[in-house]
Amino acid sequence: MKKIAFPVALILAFAGLPLLIKSNYLLGILIIIGLYAIIVIGLGILMGYAGQVSFGHAAFFGIGGYTVAVLTTACHWPSIAALIAALILPGLVAAIIGGPTLKLKELYLALATLAFGILVHILFNELKGITGGPSGLTGIPYFTVGGLVFDRDIRFYYLVWSAVLLVSLGVNNLIHSRVGRAMRAVRESEHASESVGIDTAALKLQAFVFSAVLAGLAGGLYAFYVTFISPSPFGFHTSVQFVLMAVVGGLGTFWGPLLGAGLVVALGEALRWATPLVIPGAGGEYQIIFFGAILMLVMIVKPGGLGAVMDLFKKSEEGEAH
Amino acid sequence: MLLEIKSLTKHFGGVAAVKDVSFTVGEGEIFALIGPNGAGKTTVFNMITGMLAPDAGAMVFMGKPLAGVKPHRIAAMGLTRTFQNLQLFGKMSALENVMAGAHLKGKTGFLKSLVRWPGSTAENNRIERHSLQLLEEVGLRDQAGMYASALPFGQQRLLEIARSMASNPRLVLLDEPAAGLNSAETKALAEYLKRLRGRGKSMVLVEHDMETVMEVADRIMVLNFGESICEGTPEMIRADPLVIKAYLGEDEQIA
Amino acid sequence: MDLSSQLLQLLFSGLTLGSIYSLIALALVATYNITGVLNLAQGEFVALGALLAASIYAAGLPLAAAFLVSVALIAALGALIERSVIYPARESSALTLIIITVGLSISLRGLALLVWGTEPVSLPAFSSGGPLLLGGAFVNPQTLWILGMAAATTSGLYIFFELTYTGKAVRACVINRTAALLIGINPGTISLLAFAGSGAIGAAAGIFITPVTLATYDMGFMLGVKGFVAAAIGGMHNIRGAVLGGFILGILEVYSAGLISSGLKDAVALIVLLAALMLRPEGLLAISGRKV
Secondary structure: OHHHHHHHHHHHHHHHHHHHOOOHHHHHHHHHHHHHHHHHHHHHHHHHOOOOOOOOHHHHHHHHHHHHHHHHHOOOOOHHHHHHHHHHHHHHHHHHHHHHHOOOOOOHHHHHHHHHHHHHHHHHHHOHHHHOHHHOEOOOOOEEEOOEEEOOHHHHHHHHHHHHHHHHHHHHHHHOOHHHHHHHHHHHOHHHHHHOOOOHHHHHHHHHHHHHHHHHHHHHHHHHHHOOEOOHHHOHHHHHHHHHHHHHHOOOOOOHHHHHHHHHHHHHHHHHHHHHHHOOOOOHHHHHHHHHHHHHHHHHHOOOOOHHHHHHHHHHHHHHHO | OOEEEEEEEEEEOOEEEEEEEEEEEOOOOEEEEEOOOOOOHHHHHHHHOOOOOOOEEEEEEOOEEOOOOOHHHHHHOOEEEOOOOOOOOOOOEHHHHHHHHOHHHOOOOHHHHHOOOOOHHHHHHHHHHHHHHHHHHOOOHHHOOOEHHHOOHHHHHHHHHHHHHOOOOOEEEEEOOOOOOOHHHHHHHHHHHHHHHHOOOEEEEEOOOHHHHHHHOOEEEEEEOOEEEEEEOHHHHHHOHHHHHHHHHHHHHHO | OOHHHHHHHHHHHHHHHHHHHHHHHHHHHHHHHHHOOOOOOHHHHHHHHHHHHHHHHHOOOOHHHHHHHHHHHHHHHHHHHHHHHHHHHOOOOHHHHHHHHHHHHHHHHHHHHHHHOOOOEOOOOOOOOOOEEEOOEEEOHHHHHHHHHHHHHHHHHHHHHHHOHHHHHHHHHHHOHHHHHHOOOOHHHHHHHHHHHHHHHHHHHHHHHHHHHOEOOOHHHHHHHHHHHHHHHHOOOOHHHHHHHHHHHHHHHHHHHOOOOHHHHHHHHHHHHHHHHHHOOOOOOOOOOOOO
16 A cells, blocks of 8 residues: 555646646646656666667657657648657667667667767758758647647646656556566676576667657657747757756666656756856856766766665565565 | 587687587486586587587587577577576566566567556466475575575575576576585585486586585586596596596695 | 869868868777777867867967967866766766766867857968869868878877887787786776877867868867767777778768758768668778777
């Protein structure tokens, strides 16, 4: 009972939050945190369990977004079909990139995703016929399913956080399943995992594809939320921000992604407000100094991240279970 | 024959680590590889399990060649191993270690795991019961919930053996299973290995503890500087003057 | 101008770009093989070296002095970075280290933005005088400076690795860390040396190209990526391959720039990198040979 009390309380708190928050600005931030959390959950599995990193997840996020944008505006697909396509396309692309590079021992996936991320960002800008170039695409309809139109922030808040909940539940199932056990085994010893019949390369590929699918989901929802799309949110810095969120929150922890996404978004907002006070005329680009410094600091000082602290509570409960 | 090794050879930077080694292992047999440190025993294991590519020679398991087959596929063919330098999943419980060892006994894939597909829980429970039984057999039932890294060294050895048995392999390669065990644990281990043989399991054993080797092995091969210098029953090995000179005598001195 | 001299003209441009890519790739591959760190911040050394030299020159120092001071300072920065961020994490996984260098990269870029702003800065050409006519093509004298510097650096490193005791020690360290320790070589010192050297090489490359391309705070990012492309063409473990890869990429870029839109020019390098990593991770050239 104790085990589920905390999550249930948290779900209720999230459900009740919009009743307290009347500011659309804050609600918007919470929606963005939710979207990022979905991406970071996937990235956390890739980093925490497969021991690989992606510096191109903003591209999968973007591919999801553009898939929805193009399919709903140019092709007039129903929104649910467009969203499903936004899951499938990034997953396919990830399978193509990850297949060959994940078979290798070295961190070639990091380089490949770095190159892929920049390439996709260039293509978003240059393939004007499809993406609308730097000015992007407008007129994406609201997400509609069975007559329910998600046309207001509060509705979208519930949509996004329901997705976060579903993804979290799925990942929780995964970690405690046969596949999750194998993933944790791979993290502990690749040699031993292979020796008991675990296909480590396939497992890493599944983790990578899954993380890309989640980024695509977030991208698709993002497009429905802001209803227009342009290349700027999908550059290299966004990819690094996702990595930052994953490590700040803590890899291989359940609460890490939520914490990481929340903290980094909050920090970004705070810096956007505070930086001009210190450096007159400074724009948001200065926050990358802080993000870079924090990223280094966390990796050097506390590679477990903050989620490791949160999991201490969980550990004591698990201790009773055994 | 379950396993046939023919003229296996491996060089490391010009030095022959394993030279023209041939042996066979039959059903329900315990075959021991002995020899001084650096004789190439672990290198033989690494080649059989696909972790190292041999320079020359043939390896056939249950009629199928092993060359070029990925390690996890070799495990799926029914051939598993333990490691001399212990490769446990440290931050997983003893039970989870064995359950991960039983990976091949399950079928639930990525998508079914995400949605906790009906049947996956039953499968998990089945694997858990099977794993608990294996822990029972090696005397670690009470340690099931402990982190593998928190167990004493001797128990870690036993846990690795239990893990290597979890997928019901036909043949297990045991790399110094008695190293670090006290004499009571060593005796229990020997009994366990004989019990496993009684159930039709085959084993290749690399071991320095001569008493255990002489007690459990059906046949023994002595390696020295990567070459086989003698092969036969424990009685034959004991009587061979070459072996006494190259290995047993030296071992006495070391001990 | 006829076709052949036009092609020659492009070849000179390609070699100029290629020299810079080669130097960056060389520093990347050397650092990777010596320390195991894939330094994604290598390009920032190039940018900082160029920006710093421009400021020193603007402050009134002669060009040669600006070059030397900037190279020395960036080498010191490389050493400082090695001690402050890489060394404390040396026991960490490759995953941790690569993330650290990404953090480093964006921090350095942010700092450059803070100090130099977004406006490009420039340096004068190293020698005065108009373009030279060479085989029907006009060659900017700065091109010769760049080619000369690349040749000098590459052969200097060759002599260092092949003929000097320290150079041999570094190679011993690459082959076997324990062996290096046994013969009294401290891998920590070698790692420090690698980062200082990468800083110096990066800064020199940045300063030499600035009279041609100008310098901006964010120039290092794509240059670093191009360095990786060159290194991947050579296979990440081969310095000679990396140098050759740099020239191949430079020439490829220049010739393809005419065929496709300039906005997609960078895409060529990225596609080459993806292809190299996915199809031939041992290197598109797959030159057999020693690591260093």
